Amino acid sequence: MFIQNVGMSVRKVDYLVIGSGIAGLSFSLKMAEKGKVLIITKSDKEESNTKYAQGGIAAVWYEGDSYEKHIEDTMVAGAGLNDKEVVDLVIRKSTKRIKELIEWGARFDKEENGQYDLVKEGGHSEYRILHHKDVTGFEIERALIEEVTKHPNIEISDHHFALDLITQHHLGDTVKRAEGGIECYGAYVLNNASKKIETILAKATILAAGGAGQVYSTTTNPVIATGDGIAMAYRAKAEVADMEFVQFHPTSLYLSNNQSPSFLISEAVRGHGAILRNHEGEQFMPKYDERGSLAPRDIVAQAIDNEMKKSGHDYMYLDCCDLDVKDFMDHFPNIYETCIKNGIDISKDWIPVVPAAHYICGGVKVDQQGRTSIKNLMAFGECACTGLHGANRLASNSLLEAIVFSNEASKYLSSIELSDWKQDVPDWDDDGMKSPEEMVLITQSLKEVKALMSNYVGIVRSELRLKRALDRLEIIYRETEDLYHKATVSVKLCELRNLINVAFLIIKFASQRKESVGLHYVL
Secondary structure, three states, X not given: OOEEOOOOOEEEEEEEEEOOOHHHHHHHHHHOOOOOEEEEEOOOOOOOOHHHOOOOEEOOOOEOEOHHHHHHHHHHHOOOOOOHHHHHHHHHOHHHHHHHHHHOOOOOOEOOOOXXXXXXXXXXXXXXXXXXXXXXXXXXXHHXXXXXXXXXXXXXXXXXXXXEEEOHHHHOOOOXXXXXXXXXXXXXXXXXXXXXXXXXXXXXXXXXXXXXXXXXOOEOOOOOOXXXXXXXXXXXXXXXXXXXXXXXXXXXXXXXXXXXXXXXXXXXXXXXXXXXXXXXXXXXXHHOOOOHHHOOHHHHHHHHHHHHHHHOOOOEEEEOOOOOHHHHHHHOHHHHHHHHHOOOOOOOOOEEEEEEEEEEOOEEEOOOXXXXXXXOEEEXXXXXXXXXXXXOOOOOOHHHHHHHHHHHHHHHHHOOOOOOOOOOOOEEOOOOOEOOOOHHXXXXXXXXXXXXXXXXXXXXXXXXXHHHHHHHHHHHHHHHHHHHOOEOOOHHHHHHHHHHHHHHHHHHHHXXXXXXXXXXXXX
């Protein structure tokens, strides 16, 4: 997309935050005392992956648990490919950061004695998951939004879609990933209300844009999770890492109408005593791991996938029948109501479950301060690769990672003097562009991307499947780029373009890793 000075809208802020989940909101609260913060989000300000997190947030809380145990659990789940220093950093700061969330107003469930009602999830050796019923993310999002909207130095612009990061490339200079020296000056943003493209200049730009689950046909992620942050950073020539490690949550609710996004049956349900069974009623997980239904997610998802392939069935079962119904309703009211609405009585019916794309462990590569390889560009939350998760994320470590890294990034930015806004940044040029003649071109290409990723780059991969996926994707890429350079910019077209970028990165990294490890399983 060519650009030139055409006198369009230009805004200047100290900190531009792209995304309104736990990462972006908590960072904004920290930096608002230092300067003007603008949060942009492509949907409503409350809409984010954070909102849909059911299970909770992990932290060492009471005696009997220890940071060492949590560190070990994280390293084991990540198959030892984690960055040990980062694991130490995040886990040892977990308790303090969650206390801060509580100070901001997040309400986690307590027992009658006043102690927090901690639960246990797959891969954890202790009860250490704080939660709010089965809508923990919704509660955290609520508390942070309330705090952010009260702060006079924070502005939220919803329904603003970030198109591309501004670097020297847009000034006419050649930038190369391997050579470094790239700087970020802000972003080009589509205002969905006015349909105008704004130039937003910032002293520091923060990617907190969430995940990319929508690259697959079946996902627990909301429709906004289209990998925008990862794709923008990659196009700007930032380094990315670990994109082959895509976590499939083992237990999304199977419905014959293929509801999208898939409804998540929290891992905490298995921590509560639910058992995975096949269609013959067998508890099959002990065949795969001594921890049974509480094994880490990669093992459980691969086991369910294998059982489905062996039996020819489209789903397995989660048996909650031996659990106390009233206790289940107290802990998982949203899950209970959703099951009832779909004709499933958990006191006598097994819940049909199937793995669904859930979390990208890779992303934009950052250091311990959240700095990317591009100057003045930070990233944290699901769009970033910090090294915490390694080959597989331990349950309930994602919200924790986001809040710890947002704090580390705020400390770093508070300690340095940022450069002033870049001068002579050109505006976006959409002169001569026209609307796409047929929206079906976009929607059909999107279906094709999702299908090829689900069929060829899912839980089980092979060299042949990956090559076929790349060959198909190359055709869709060329068609989409041709359309992009001819048509006016739209959110749907840009989301498709971003998902193609993310799909390419997943395939590329998966092709390079020849051995099976963690979430990457090859035949």
